[in-house]
Amino acid sequence: MTELEKGPQGRRRGRGAHERILSASQQLFRDQGINRTGMDQLCAVAQVSKRTAYQHFTSKDELVAEYLRRFDPDVMPGVFDRTDLTPRERLLAAFDIPASTPLCPYIGAAVELHDPDHPASQYARDYKKAIAARLATTAREAGATDPEQLGEQLALLLDGAAARTRVLNTDSFPTASAIATILINNAIPA
């Protein structure tokens, strides 16, 4: 982050503007929210001129959508690909959240943007469905009698924990995990 201290003439950060902008988005949109983060501040953090930012993203809305698209990689997928765990263990592992996560950014975006037609809102829906589907297929592997239902239920637990953690400012994922255990035990015949 600080490897390119100051350019030759006291300015200029180099060529990776696009990535720096997205990186700053991740940080600021998460910490402050989307609406409370101005493009000026974002550009300052990204060490990018405003002009450059608008050459990479035609509007803030577009940046927000791209920010959500880039978010996924290092959050959920890791859980589902762990071959060292049984499917049943994988379902439960989804509830082991680092506790540093402020709020699922997809929920945050949907609430803040308040427009179901916003590209970011649409992507948030797609993502939520994808997570539920992932949980469902894993539930199937685990031998659940009704995998779709279990997947949807577990997804609801994740969202509930995320929302509640945000509002109450206390980690609600253990509670969700406890419920998940019960549901899984009930849904998978011994």
Add this chain to the structure above:
Amino acid sequence: MTELEKGPQGRRRGRGAHERILSASQQLFRDQGINRTGMDQLCAVAQVSKRTAYQHFTSKDELVAEYLRRFDPDVMPGVFDRTDLTPRERLLAAFDIPASTPLCPYIGAAVELHDPDHPASQYARDYKKAIAARLATTAREAGATDPEQLGEQLALLLDGAAARTRVLNTDSFPTASAIATILINNAIPA
């Protein structure tokens, strides 16, 4: 609402400014969100001059806090006081939501304001705790082995359904209700 069409001189709505403002808040903050509702629009809907609004509420923040405080009455409490239901039935009745509810305004406020110290955020926390407590006492009446735990679990389900309904734009309360049934059956010894 339209009983006082136009004042004697083509203006003036009468004395209930305070209530009209709060009423407009309920409508607009719910439908559009807090940040996307300006005081100008709010005053127009409330048929109140901006000056009057700021004589009743010193700031928008204060209005938001009061809006949340006034929200409660006709939502949850009705469920817990129904003597025609057994405690167990009351717990389940909490999940019968009219489906018109856009999003729990407490979650919305906490996400939109993004400041845990905001009076409205604090009240949202208090309210959420109160709901969990209500559920817990009802769970105790129903004979649950660990009422506090069950109360917290059911509260999480409600929040999960609310958040998920908002993001996915589909009613998630039936799913939550199904989970609740399982939890209740597991928590209350036959």
Add this chain to the structure above:
DNA sequence: AATTATGTACACCGAGCTGTGTGCTTACCG
């Protein structure tokens, strides 16, 4: 009838927002 509380109209302020226009500088690549 006089007083007081309440409400009104409307212009205005300063701040912050998204987004541009312009002219210049630097880094890369053939």
Add this chain to the structure above:
DNA sequence: CGGTAAGCACACAGCTCGGTGTACATAATT
């Protein structure tokens, strides 16, 4: 070396927002 793509600084347009100042009008109370 020379051309081009990428990035820069900086001012500014145009808008909306929260909030205020001022002078006036009406309603309830006494």
